[in-house]
Amino acid sequence: MTAFTAKRLPRQTGPAGWNAILPPQPTLPRLEQNTTADITIVGGGFAGLSAARRLQQLDSTLKVVLLEAGRFAEGSAGRNSGFMIDLPHDLASDNYAGDGLEADRATIALNRRAIAFATDVAHDCDLTDETFDPCGKFNAAATRAGDRHNREFAQHLEQLGEPYTLYDRQQMQEITGSPHYTSGLYAPGTVMIQPAGYVRALSSHLAEKIDLFENSPVTAFEKQGSGWLVKTRDAQASTGRIILANNGHLESFGFFEHRLMHICLYASMTEPLTPEQIKTLGGLPRWSVTPADPMGTSVRRISGSYGDRLLIRTCSSFHPTIETSPMRLRNAGWVHDRKFRERFPHLPDVRMEHRWAGMLCLSRNGSTAFGELENGVFSACCQNGLGIARGTLQGMGVAELLTKGGSDIADHFLAQPMPPRLPPEPFASLGANSYLIWKEWRSGKE
Ligand SMILES: Cc1cc2nc3c(=O)[nH]c(=O)nc-3n(C[C@H](O)[C@H](O)[C@H](O)COP(=O)(O)OP(=O)(O)OC[C@H]3O[C@@H](n4cnc5c(N)ncnc54)[C@H](O)[C@@H]3O)c2cc1C
Structure with a gap:
């Protein structure tokens, strides 16, 4: 049988x-x-x-x-970060560019079919922009290498005929309230969801x-x-x-x-910011940032009925057992707190309310x-x-x-x-975890 x-x-x-x-x-x-x-x-x-x-x-x-x-x-x-992305997003690359122009055009067209399907869901379910927001996202850089990745990705988008806008340090601070970012590449096609x-x-x-x-x-x-x-x-x-x-x-x-390959990713979300903290932070009430280096840190600011909050997503580990441990989550939490302080030194009193891990699958x-x-x-x-x-x-x-x-x-x-x-x-675990640690170390401040 x-x-x-x-x-x-x-x-x-x-x-x-x-x-x-x-x-x-x-x-x-x-x-x-x-x-x-x-x-x-x-x-x-x-x-x-x-x-x-x-x-x-x-x-x-x-x-x-x-x-x-x-x-x-x-x-x-x-448990994810809510980026429903239309563009190539090769996590193993240095700058997200994919497998060549023709392959990338096909990928983009297909991803947009998925986005159209989800837009239909949002319509049928009366979702507001708190849950489904076709607002685009930024690739934010924090180092010269990151600025270079953004320029390379911009060139790639140019060749694809895809729209984008480059932002400088001051504009990124006006958007995010964070002095951390040195440049940003905005692409309009991503939908940000409350997953x-x-x-x-x-x-x-x-x-x-x-x-x-x-x-x-x-x-x-x-x-x-x-x-x-x-x-x-x-x-x-x-x-x-x-x-x-x-x-x-x-x-x-x-x-x-x-x-x-069973990879675990980790995220932390703050408690709702107080009105004073919102004022100190500055920037727009909602924005979403993926790192210019794919192994760096994603950050989101959300606002709405569940409060004004910031989300930090970074750290990864390989687990053939398809589960991680509370200890690994605790360790990732320390990294999240450090990344938060680097980005928001003006918000020293903000605490993380939720921390979690989640599995994804790669080949x-x-x-x-x-x-x-x-x-x-x-x-x-x-x-x-x-x-x-x-x-x-x-x-x-x-x-x-x-x-x-x-x-x-x-x-x-x-x-x-x-x-x-x-x-x-x-060997698989040793190799994959060493590779992830090296890539994360190399992504540095990104
Ligand atoms: C922290 C984090 C951030 C991420 N950020 C993003 C992002 O911004 N953008 C993005 O595109 N992706 C992101 N991802 C990846 C994304 O979440 C996954 O790729 C996505 O959830 C995969 O969808 P899926 O339906 O294939 O699988 P899943 O969402 O994993 O759904 C599979 C379901 O199957 C169920 N299941 C498993 N075994 C059984 C069983 N025996 N019987 C019944 N049910 C079972 C599970 O409980 C699960 O609910 C992120 C992931 C994590 C963890």
């Missing part, structure tokens, strides 16, 4: 700060009674929820069940049409006649087909073993884990760090593959080569 059992289930470290600052949300049901489905989706992040919505759009007669291990917005989809707000809204909207279950981790699935039996601890779903949208946990079921060649893995079992995983746009796109693509037999989005992912194997342990 063909059967796949989960070797491990997701375990989160620290609260998902974005979710914690929203009002409590009523829980959706767990899967407690056996059910049937045409398609069962495993995982309720960007890929799983987008797949569910796209399936609904393409064939509303399909019975779709979605099983999420934890609560919606408590996984990585609610937990977006995921909550999309899951609640979908729950009106399909069967969504949370706190229902899939522990195994096995062949049953011409379909599959998907098992949780309490019940099971007999289903025609399965979409695995569980990102790095695809490997927990034995797929793509030793080919996926060594930037390929995804997309397509049919077994007869009737599909995957839409491995987003290579850009999961808001790419996870949305993979979800759309896998739904099109199942209902229409293919599409240009599906073809784009299907044409990618297999993620290459990683070296055996402990």
Whole structure:
């Protein structure tokens, strides 16, 4: 009998700060009674929820069940920094430029399809710009090397025919209130989301049409006649087909073993700033900065019903076990505090209210884990760090593959080569963690 059992289930470290600052949300049901489905989706992040919505759009007669291990917005989809980016964003590069002009044009066009899909979600869910803001973002530099990366990226955008604006030190201070930045490159196409707000809204909207279950981790699935039996601890779903949208946990079921890199990222969010602190900080009430060096520090200022706050995202570590430790989170927190003081020396009394860690999944060649893995079992995983746009796109693509037999989005992912194997342990961990430490050290003040 063909059967796949989960070797491990997701375990989160620290609260998902974005979710914690929203009002409590009523829980959706767990899967407690056996059910049937045409398609069962495993995982309720960007890929799983987008797949569910796209399936609904393409064939509303399909019975779709979605099983999420934890609560919606408590996984990585609610733990990220909220940059839904249209431009190439190669984390392994020095300046984000991608694989050449033609490839980058194709990437941009596809990312914008994902953004258009999400814009439609925002419209249907009545999201305000607190949750979904098509405001663009800055690549901010803090050193001469960073200024150079920005100029190189600007040249690349010029060749692509993409709009951008360069800002000098004083203009960056007027925008961010921080004296830290020496230059900035603004590109208008990124949408800034409140990730937990977006995921909550999309899951609640979908729950009106399909069967969504949370706190229902899939522990195994096995062949049953011409379909599959998907098992949780309490019940099971007999289903025609399965979409695995569980990102790095695809490997927990034995797929793509030793080919996926499980990277943990860390973030801290301040308590709401007081009116005096807001005045001292200066700058605009909302702005978003990715570092000119991809291994540097992302910073966001948010404002709205959940207060005026600053977010710091930096530090990364490699974990084949797909989970990090509270000690690592504590260590990252010290780095966050230092990065905060460097950027906002005029806000010495501001404390961090939430600190968290979250996993993302990369491959060594930037390929995804997309397509049919077994007869009737599909995957839409491995987003290579850009999961808001790419996870949305993979979800759309896998739904099109199942209902229409293919599409240009599906073809784009299907044409990618297999993620290459990683070296055996402990060499993979030693190599990856040394590389990350070196890249972070090299990014310096960025
Ligand atoms: C701190 C941080 C900052 C980031 N910043 C950005 C950013 O600004 N922009 C960006 O594009 N990306 C960012 N990312 C990456 C982004 O969050 C991920 O790439 C994205 O969440 C991937 O989407 P996904 O739907 O593929 O997977 P996930 O969001 O991880 O969703 C997969 C879901 O599957 C569930 N699952 C796993 N196993 C099972 C099982 N056995 N049964 C049922 N459910 C299961 C998980 O609980 C999870 O909810 C960041 C990540 C982190 C951690």
